[in-house]
Amino acid sequence: MAREDFVRIENVSKRFGATLAVDRASFGIGRGEFFSLLGPSGCGKTTLLRMIGGFAVPDSGAIVLDGEDITAVPPNKRPTNMVFQSYAIFPHLNVRDNIAYGLRNEHLPTTERNARVAEALAMIRLEGYDTRRAHELSGGERQRVALARALVKRPKLLLLDEPLGALDKRLREAMQVELRQLQREVGISFIFVTHDQEEALSMSDRIAVMEKGRVLQIADPKTLYEAPATRAVADFIGTMNFFEGCLTAMAGEIATVETRALNHLHVAMHPGTTFGAGTRVLVAIRPEKFTLSREPPGAPAIMARVIVATYLGDRSHFQIAIEGAAGPIIVSAQNSATGGRRFEPEETVYLSWPADGPILLPA
């Protein structure tokens, strides 16, 4: 890591009974960074978050925040705060008392306390909601109160456990934008847990993709999408088509791969990755990189048959079959680009792709 890590997770592992929930997670998070833990349920992201917050103790490894080892520090003494998945708004207190809850043990003068609460209410745009109770708030309002309650303590690190999961789509998208802006304003590092890859891609500076307790790849959204490191990451982020093949030759950074479905192609490898000649590899191509045409295009192309055509307004999705491929290939095309021509099921088409389309992954 070139930058100074504000948060360091060093070889953290946690076991529950026979299951290894988190397996030697190691990474760093920068000051003021919006960092996401992304993965399917059961991948260990929530466990990891809870360990950072102090609600679970790692079996091994260390968690260092701003130079201080907080691994064994109880949650109430850590400079972190969490927004819980259920929001955990105290039902017996009103909004103002909820937000002020954590200030009680900081022994601030009353004027300071009131000022901070007023500032927090303004920040989440719920001024005037002072005396309302949890059951009088909508889901989105409760979420904001949970946020304000955590931020009013000026933590060094804010942890968010799938905070947008309970909201409907439109509200969720609005909250994603708001959260991002809030984070930039406040300048605190956020660690955000989600299973929704679109959400993670749209909000984060960097994302750690997890599966079965292990961190598979950490990168910014663009890199994760365009250059996933493993099949699991590629599969999880967006949709991906995979083709099995065998690497036959390497010339500089261009590899030649022999596949059953797509014959042989040249794939640009990531700088720094090496595969031995003769190794089995996976060629991965995103649906939108493919082009379908009725006449043979200039570029190398494969003949294919359309199985399903789905019209989605701005785009169309096609499932096509080609010889040598195990299952259908997904192709996504902008409707404007195809000039209004629509491909029908059972039609024979030509499938082509640009030179920088395919990605090479270990098998």
Added chain:
Amino acid sequence: MLSLSKHGQHGRGLAVYALAYLVFLYVPVLLLPLFSFNDSLFIAFPLSGFTIQWYAALSEDADMRAALLNTLSVGTVASLLSTILGLLAAKALIRPLPGRALLLGFANLSLFIPEIVIGIALLILITTVGIPLSLMSVVIGHVLICIPFAILVLMSRFEGFDASLEEASRDLGESAWMTFWRVTFPLMLPGIVASLLLTFIVSFDDFMIAFFLCGTDTTLPVYIFGELRFPYKLPTVLALGSAILIVSAVLVAFAEWVRRFGLVGAARDRGIGV
């Protein structure tokens, strides 16, 4: 109140049955207050006229007053102890603990052992250890039979309790003890009140265990049992019994209302319909 229309004849039959069942449940018990106001030493029809002399006689009876006092003090102590123990146990058993089912079964065991067995077993233990029989031994026996009820009420209250509320309190800087006072206790209060009331009633009404363990200080049910040998005392016993029934019924109704109000409150706070 009842959706009978779509069930036709079956619905009406069942509704009639339900009302008849309620009558069957209540009428025998309601006869007690009825005859407690009857101006006759005999508990028989026809009725002889209204009187409150039997209730008046109650206030003269020093033995009864002493027994009542004993019962009240035993009940208070037993309900406090069993509610505290039940609260701790319910909090522990609500989580997935290894051996949880076994522990829960053990805690509820006193429900499934006949009271006479509990009574004699405690009698044996206490006399063997050498403690004299007294109201304290009754308290021990009562705590034993009250714990399952306390656990039942409090566990159902805990189930509506969002576990992350306590974590949120810790996260916001409170110690475990302050978390209990600022979050757990206020939210559990309806359940605690209901448990106190219900365990008090269980202790108040218990005869069997007090019979074996009370020594020379009697409790009210033991006193009543003794009085049943005297036919001329029957109407007075009826008066006492009716008073007890009414008080118990009011306490139970109140306890259920509190418990229900607590549940509805909790569900409402979490945004669920109940």
Added chain:
Amino acid sequence: MPAFNRDDRKGYLLLSPTLAVLLFALAAPIGMLALYSVWTQNGLFLDTHPTLSQYAAVIAREGYRVLFLRSLAISALVTIITVGLAYPMAYFVAFRVTRAKFIWLLLLTIPFWTSYLLRVFAWKVILGYNGVINSGLISLGLISQPLEFLLYNPTAVVVTLAHAYAAFAILPIYVSLEKIDRSLLEAAADLGDGPFRRFWRVTLPLSLPGVIGAAVLIFVPTTGDYVTPTLVGGSDGVMIANLIQVQFGRVNNWPLGAALAIASMAAVGIIAVAVIQAARLAVARIR
């Protein structure tokens, strides 16, 4: 042995006071009871040499055997009657009441909590020779002489127990009926079942845990009931508990009393388990 994590240890710590009380007040006494059952009372002197002679006495004397069987039979009858009568009531509140369920449940709950002693006493008053039923029937002119068969016999015991334990049956059955997902019944209807078949194939099997719970909650305590046989049983309606109590009273033969208690608990336990298994097997074959 699984490794106990911090949460588990906190849980056990929370449980420890209650467990301690239960061990002292429940487990230890029952243990002492078992111990007494293998000792002998020789006049004023307690002989602590372990022996099974008390149990032999329990099994050998025909009087005791008859008493055991009568107690078990009475309890079984009470259980069947009470559960049978309570099921439709619970069904009514679970399925037919739409608003104000709380009121119905409250009305059904209140008797559960009121003094058991008083409820038995009410029946003594009702069934007596000069009691409510007799005097009522006479004053209505329906009979000229009081009926003698009402009180001081096993029937009186059964009626009284069935009434007193009614509330114990309703609540468990109601809870298990209430839990049944209504859409299961809708699915059954959709697949062609009429109301009776829906009840038999879906509702009844799913409510079985509640029925079994109610049956156990009634059967086990009633076999050991003392108050009812004492007040309304007379000499024909004597049950095990009376025999046990007498050993701790004027007869002063604690070891025999202990043996009787343990033997009756064992008998009841075995029967309860056997009946539960049989019921489960029978219902499991409902398709």
